[in-house]
Amino acid sequence: MKERKGLIIGSVILLIIFIGMLIKGEPSKSILVWIAALLTLFIYSFLYRDNIFYKFAEHLFVGVSVGYGISVYWQNAFIRKVFDPLFITKTYIVDGQFHLWPLLAIVIPTLMGLLMLSIFTKKQAWLIRIPIAFVVGMSAGISVPSTFQAYIFEHTKNTLYITLSISSFIMIVGVITTLVYFFFSKEHKGLLGKTANIGIWFIMIAFGASFGYTVMARISLLIGRMNFLLYDWLGVIK
Amino acid sequence: MRRKIPLTIAFVFGIVMIIQFFIPHPVSRDFYQTMLDWRIIVIAFTYILAVSSLIRIHINKVRRKKTGWGFSYVTLISLTVTAVVGVIGGCFQPTQITTWLIEHFNWQIEQRTVLMVIFTYIQIPMGATMFSLLAFFIASAAFRAFKARNLTAIILLLTAFVVMLGRVPIGELITKRLPEVLQLQNIVEWILNYPNMAAQRGILMGVGLGMMATALKIILGIERGYLGGGD
């Protein structure tokens, strides 16, 4: 309970600092900047606890972003990829001649898309599997060769440039032991277990390093927001 | 029937897309482009399902007066307003209506469309603020988790500590007098370039194999989890 009192006092101090700056500084005259600033503060209030301000901001965020998504899909998919080629530019008519394939290239995916709506029926709901299978199967097909290139070839190639140095030795040991850690079909006992253990150490080094490395970038995000609040909104700093 | 058709479709399109990768011919290139367009169109229709799911949940909340139902109005209203503004007023390019309004009422819109104004002053600041919460969370996670409980935890803690220290000017000052190899920023760079890179490569190679296996199992119809069980 005592601790909570301290926290409340702390939050009040922060609030007073902001109000003080609001009086002292030259706040922005743009209502849009005010909206952005208030929403920023609403979201920060979540750090203390869930409250009505955060709830408002969260629900607004969801609503606005879905509305934005609808607009973008409407424009980029329905208008540009279906409506325009079908009714306006008529890509399937070239020099007054009718071509079947360009028409099918619009109609087939549209029909497949419409099958998505079969979920609203009781009996034909299984039809939804067709567009899903298309998206999943095709995505899987695209990913197979490019995964080989990007994940396996690229990294193997870079590991294979070996020089006689401790660094190079550490590199190859690290890669091999990490790979060994991911062996699934053998129990991690004896030599395999020991190697896999070294692999875990390497993994932990990597996790620690990327954690420490990311801190700076995350803090600079907060600095960016602070700059917005103090400079663009309150105008207390020049 | 209910399984055969989808599995065949997944198989055919999967194999065709793999083959396509090896053919630089324009026919194959155009086909690839068409497939990507198809995917966009199909996903656009799925968006209808998604939005209807969201709307139904919030309408249900309002109807059943579940806790916090008042906020569902916020979502529903802001969704409708933004969508109407975007569809009628234009997304990135203003439609004729917007142009007329701008001229008639002498508006000053820096972002060209009303939708982009909403995007710039509501969605972007809120997104950036959510993103910046990470500054707080990364601190509390470090405080809580980086404790020398056992050997692996010590390794994690020490590397994070050293790398973090090496990123601020004070870290450099501490080791300024040492030989160059032992200076903190050089040690940090070495950690990043060798042991860290080694583990990352190991993980990524494993991930690559896992992804390949999963993708191939889907194409070959061995893995059908994504279709749901049953017939």
Place this chain on the structure above:
Amino acid sequence: MGFWEKVMRLDRRWVFFLIALAVLIPFLKPLRLPISVTKPVKDIFDEVEKVPPEGPPLLIGTDYAPSTAPELDPMLYALLRHCFATKRRVMLVALYPQGAGMAQAGLDNVLPEFPEVKSGMDYVFLGYQPGIGSVILQMGEEIRRVFPTDAYGVSLDSLPMMEYIHNYDDIAFMMDLSGSSVPMLWVMYAGARYEQRIGVGTTAVSAAQYYPFLNTGQFKGMLGGLKGAAEYEKLIKKKGYTEARKVATIGMDAQSIAHLVILFLIIIGNIAFFASKSHRKKTKLTSG
């Protein structure tokens, strides 16, 4: 419950509070922590110093978006101030649509300090053109072919500064500010094909991937994150070029303090961990 156990169970909101203060205080009261200038930043500074006043310009690429602006804006401001204060000419170009807005914002911010600096005389803002690689390539032949006018619609031929500027041969140094891979395209096209001297300003996270290219000389220098920008601000301040608010130095203060707070928290956390562990052992012994 002893003190250390209390620390162990510290409410995480205290941590949030400390971080908020650590970032807020340097903004209100700059601390001016010591900053040592590193070689990549000094190299950039020297390259800009080599740009002859009233001669071939410095080309700045603003290829970033608002999300990386906290780190890259200070670099743009510092470079502009450096050039404007010493009568060096500047050309700005954006290969990202949002980059044009960032460049304009940078100009709006810096220009009031230099009332004598005029568009077309001392700087030219080319604006944005789509097609990153091909724009860079075509600029190597004739800038007017890609940018017939500047960002404000004025024909380049009518701008006095552009009279002798046609391609990379007439540009003294190129500085790309970006958190993405655009600098690599500048190196590949303008650097490798036209031998343009190029420097890069990037975020702290991307900096690591550019170090190898510094060693090979493909980049003549680098500003990495807020720290790089702060070092650059220190250099131009030392030369007495400007007295403007040092955005990056303040940001760097905030970043250093926040880093130290986190490091301090980790140390305290571990002391508490061991103290409460030994304490627990002791109580066990006495009770048993």
Place this chain on the structure above:
Amino acid sequence: MTDRLIFDRINRWIIWERIFVRNRAFKAIFLIFLFLFPYLIFAQEGMEEAEQNTLAPPDTIAEILSPTEIKASDTPNDAGENITVQWKSPEDEVGVIVGYEIFRSEEKETGFEITGFVGKATEEFKNRTQDGVEYYYKVRTKTKDAKFSPFSEVSLVAVSRPQFFHTGRINVLVAVLVFVSLLMFFVSTAKKGKSLFIRRIAGLDALDEAVGRATEMGKPILYVPGLSSMSDVATIASINILGPVAKKVAEYESTILVPNRDPIVMTVARQVVKESFLEAGKPDAFNEDMVFFLTDSQFGYAAAVDGIMVREKPATNLFLGMFWAESLILAETGNMTGAIQIAGTDAVAQLPFFVTACDYTIIGEELYAASAYLSRTPVLVGSLKAQDMGKAVLIIIMIAMFLLAIVNAVFFIATDTGNAFLSRIISFFQGLFKV
């Protein structure tokens, strides 16, 4: 009915499986590929050498400042409509050259028109052409004071055409085929009933316990299937785990909350959860609104899931799939509410945050092993074996290369040049993984 029976029944109709797996000929094909592998690579190397030999002999009477050795040929491995022109730039000690102008004609003697300009440090130009038309090229140097050198000699005739096979990707093709063969081989062995071992994966073992705990407490389970779309294989892996988890939840007639960012993932997840409830014999306990859509905005999604975590207070949070920067926002908030958290992702950059904020973390490839681990279906376990073989191959190549490098270095110290044969092997292996 056990999983295996269902599996066998629905397996029967697949034709290609019969061709590949049950047919003994497959094994023969597999062996042939193994032998073909080095041959294909060597063949490709040989081809490159042959191409170089047919090039025009160098011109000995180079004119001052004129480019020399001009050659034009169809750009390889492209979709046609492109010819690559190459030349050798002249000595330029004073630095007067600005660049090169490339001229093109459809006749050898006349009709040359300028078609492009490149900077001074370049010796190559890719020219957009019409397929099937014969082109001749010549190049001249442009100097700083806008003067030009005499033209180089005219190149041999060149015709552009599209290619039907990308020779630079032959190594990928071979690798894909070998991996498919391995996969088929182990899947078919597994089908014969040979039981295969899987090592313990702590995070997946904990899944059961975590689900059980939540149901005991009468609280819902939060399942986040990642923030990516279905085209990310990690999402598919996550959906594969969702099945067994939802089944467990259904058995206890508890609630599962699956918020989604991608519409297709939402549709698929809903199907999977629905079927799982059906399989568990509790179709009535299923509610469509368990699987719902939030928003496709990354941080909007994070904000909303944070809201769910503090308001619905799920006892167990599962974050499985593809994550970006929002990973720590989700995991820290979940940690704040005191839920048991299990995370799994192949996004290496996000793993450290899950490790610090969650109780169990499924790292990288373990995520892809999950569906086999949870179901223990022989065919799926068999594919794990194929993954392991892939890793073994990579490890063997790396160890061999390391030993070779050491031996080569010894040679290098002794003879100062290294061993030609060893160097050739090393560069051959490095070339194998050329992207």
